[in-house]
Amino acid sequence: MDADNSIVVEGLVRDFKTLRAVDGIDLRVEPGEIYGFLGPNGAGKSTTVLMLTTLLPPSAGKARVAGHDVVHEGPQVRGAIGAALQEAALDPLLTGRDHLRLQATLQGLPREERQSRTAELLERVGLSEAADRKVKGYSGGMKRRLDLALALVHRPRIIFLDEPTTGLDIQSRTALWAEVARLAHDDGVTVFLTTQYLEEADVLADRVGIIDHGHIVAEGTPAALKAEIGRPSVHASPLSDGDGERVAAVLSRFGEPVSGAVRDIAVRLRDGNAGLAEVVRALDAESLTVADLELRQPTLDDVFLAKTGRSLEGSGEEEEAAAPQGGGRAGRR
Amino acid sequence: MSVTLAEQVGAVARRSVTRTLRQPASAIPPLIFPTMLMAVNSAGLKASTRLPGFPTHSFLAFALAVPFIQGALFSTMNAGTDLARDIQTGFLNRLSLTSLRGSALLAGQLAGIVTLGLFQALFYILVGLVVGVHFAAGVGGIAVLFGFAALVSLGFGALGSFLALRTGSGEAIQGLFPLLFVFLFISSFNTPRNLIGVHWFRVAATVNPVSYLIECVRSLIILGWDGEALALGFGVATTIVIVAVALATWALRRRMAR
Numbered sequence: 195m196d197a198d199n200s201i202v203v204e205g206l207v208r209d210f211k212t213l214r215a216v217d218g219i220d221l222r223v224e225p226g227e228i229y230g231f232l233g234p235n236g237a238g239k240s241t242t243v244l245m246l247t248t249l250l251p252p253s254a255g256k257a258r259v260a261g262h263d264v265v266h267e268g269p270q271v272r273g274a275i276g277a278a279l280q281e282a283a284l285d286p287l288l289t290g291r292d293h294l295r296l297q298a299t300l301q302g303l304p305r306e307e308r309q310s311r312t313a314e315l316l317e318r319v320g321l322s323e324a325a326d327r328k329v330k331g332y333s334g335g336m337k338r339r340l341d342l343a344l345a346l347v348h349r350p351r352i353i354f355l356d357e358p359t360t361g362l363d364i365q366s367r368t369a370l371w372a373e374v375a376r377l378a379h380d381d382g383v384t385v386f387l388t389t390q391y392l393e394e395a396d397v398l399a400d401r402v403g404i405i406d407h408g409h410i411v412a413e414g415t416p417a418a419l420k421a422e423i424g425r426p427s428v429h430a431s432p433l434s435d436g437d438g439e440r441v442a443a444v445l446s447r448f449g450e451p452v453s454g455a456v457r458d459i460a461v462r463l464r465d466g467n468a469g470l471a472e473v474v475r476a477l478d479a480e481s482l483t484v485a486d487l488e489l490r491q492p493t494l495d496d497v498f499l500a501k502t503g504r505s506l507e508g509s510g511e512e513e514e515a516a517a518p519q520g521g522g523r524a525g526r527r
Numbered sequence: 528m529s530v531t532l533a534e535q536v537g538a539v540a541r542r543s544v545t546r547t548l549r550q551p552a553s554a555i556p557p558l559i560f561p562t563m564l565m566a567v568n569s570a571g572l573k574a575s576t577r578l579p580g581f582p583t584h585s586f587l588a589f590a591l592a593v594p595f596i597q598g599a600l601f602s603t604m605n606a607g608t609d610l611a612r613d614i615q616t617g618f619l620n621r622l623s624l625t626s627l628r629g630s631a632l633l634a635g636q637l638a639g640i641v642t643l644g645l646f647q648a649l650f651y652i653l654v655g656l657v658v659g660v661h662f663a664a665g666v667g668g669i670a671v672l673f674g675f676a677a678l679v680s681l682g683f684g685a686l687g688s689f690l691a692l693r694t695g696s697g698e699a700i701q702g703l704f705p706l707l708f709v710f711l712f713i714s715s716f717n718t719p720r721n722l723i724g725v726h727w728f729r730v731a732a733t734v735n736p737v738s739y740l741i742e743c744v745r746s747l748i749i750l751g752w753d754g755e756a757l758a759l760g761f762g763v764a765t766t767i768v769i770v771a772v773a774l775a776t777w778a779l780r781r782r783m784a785r
Contacts, residue, residue: 269626279617284618285546296542297625299535
């Protein structure tokens with residue numbers, strides 16, 4: 195195990211005037227692991243990334259990235275990491291090739307290697323044909339892929355990807371997932387990935403940390419976290435609104451209500467999958483007809499719900515307004 | 528992996544120039560607007576040359592100094608808005624994550640501005656030659672003009688960079704631009720200081736450093752080698768460079784504190 199590819203965080207805190215964006219988090223990311231940092235907008239994900247990439251000094255706590263302290267050994271940390279931050283920070287007037295050449299020069303690649311590395315990365319992210327077009331003509335997916343290529347120019351041992359697929363269509367998202375998985379599994383790169391997409395964390399991450407209001411509320415493999423919740427839930431949509439209370443009364447015999455279910459009536463089944471047949475029989479016995487009845491296995495959203503009492507999807511929007519922009523010193527504030 | 532300071536400066540300067548060349552809407556106004564203003568002023572104020580003590584018979588030669596300084600003011604805005612945009616879009620964060628030294632970032636940015644400043648100077652000199660202006664200080668004077676243009680672009684470019692680094696907002700830079708133009712208009716840009724009749728205006732023009740920048744350029748065009756004008760002009764320009772670069776360096780250090 196290569197200790198130099200790890201991320202170790204202890205009691206990390208970041209305050210913005212009156213708001214504590216990150217409140218004493220501890221985490222450890224092992225070399226070659228994809229760590230999914232999951233949480234709603236304003237939860238503290240980007241602020242954590244900015245601190246781990248040395249762009250924002252912590253208010254308290256310690257963090258070591260690639261074996262180096264983020265406060266006292268910034269240049270060593272930056273030499274070991276690559277980062278694609280929340281918005282693809284690209285110059286619309288430069289071409290993809292211009293960006294990669296600039297990055298290769300500033301990252302100190304030997305002159306004779308810059309051109310070949312540029313071509314290699316353009317090929318790798320599927321931008322060879324668009325390489326000499328100005329970035330302002332790129333789609334969101336192309337910009338994200340270029341952003342990833344820029345993060346990889348100097349062959350970092352650890353990469354930070356801050357919501358890399360936000361706003362992308364499913365095809366671009368899937369392509370980026372494949373590339374990230376390849377980086378970790380084939381090249382042994384440690385990946386710290388923030389996301390607000392449950393599916394992304396589920397598909398991609400070896401382990402997931404769920405952050406809410408600056409605290410890590412759950413951590414583990416996606417499978418383990420879901421197993422912790424354990425039981426599936428049954429969700430019923432009454433055919434007529436008037437039946438809502440009666441359907442709820444029937445379902446309540448089979449388990450406790452799922453809080454946060456708004457579009458349907460849901461209970462977490464006391465008897466697991468086996469309880470579904472009983473539910474159907476009970477509804478039938480009461481002559482209740484439902485438009486839809488669904489058995490759902492636990493998801494990471496259920497984990498989030500169980501830990502915070504809120505659903506992850508859409509839960510961050512109201513918090514975003516109150517939270518400061520997570521900008522680093524050099525950029526967004 | 529290592530990269531020299533010169534390579535870093537070169538890479539950033541190349542980007543700065545490339546950006547400008549790829550957005551004609553920002554490269555052309557610094558050439559066209561000052562030239563148009565000069566043409567309009569020359570047509571309207573030609574009669575001023577008949578005032579006793581006016582230093583030349585050609586108002587065009589007298590007015591040619593103004594575009595040099597006005598163009599440099601445009602440089603302030605361009606340098607500032609470019610850097611502010613980099614801050615706003617997170618591009619500066621990207622650069623901060625490389626081994627780029629702060630001094631290289633600033634030097635590269637300013638090298639790009641100076642290159643464009645020299646191009647502007649060439650344009651104004653060619654315009655002057657085309658419309659028949661005789662450069663009293665000759666070829667040597669033109670060479671000095673280029674040097675002075677580089678110095679003034681450097682100073683104003685650093686000032687723009689400082690403002691960008693402090694505010695982090697392109698809009699704030701553009702908001703400050705008219706303020707900088709006030710300095711141009713309360714200077715000796717249209718009338719020699721000794722011929723300004725309004726007392727307060729003459730005092731304002733005398734304490735305004737922009738007057739000495741204009742008079743330095745003007746002296747090379749219409750007077751020849753005027754040691755006092757050159758000393759004052761270069762002295763003011765050098766002071767602006769020193770102060771603005773120091774401020775920009777300080778602001779960059781704060782912004783890029785990593």
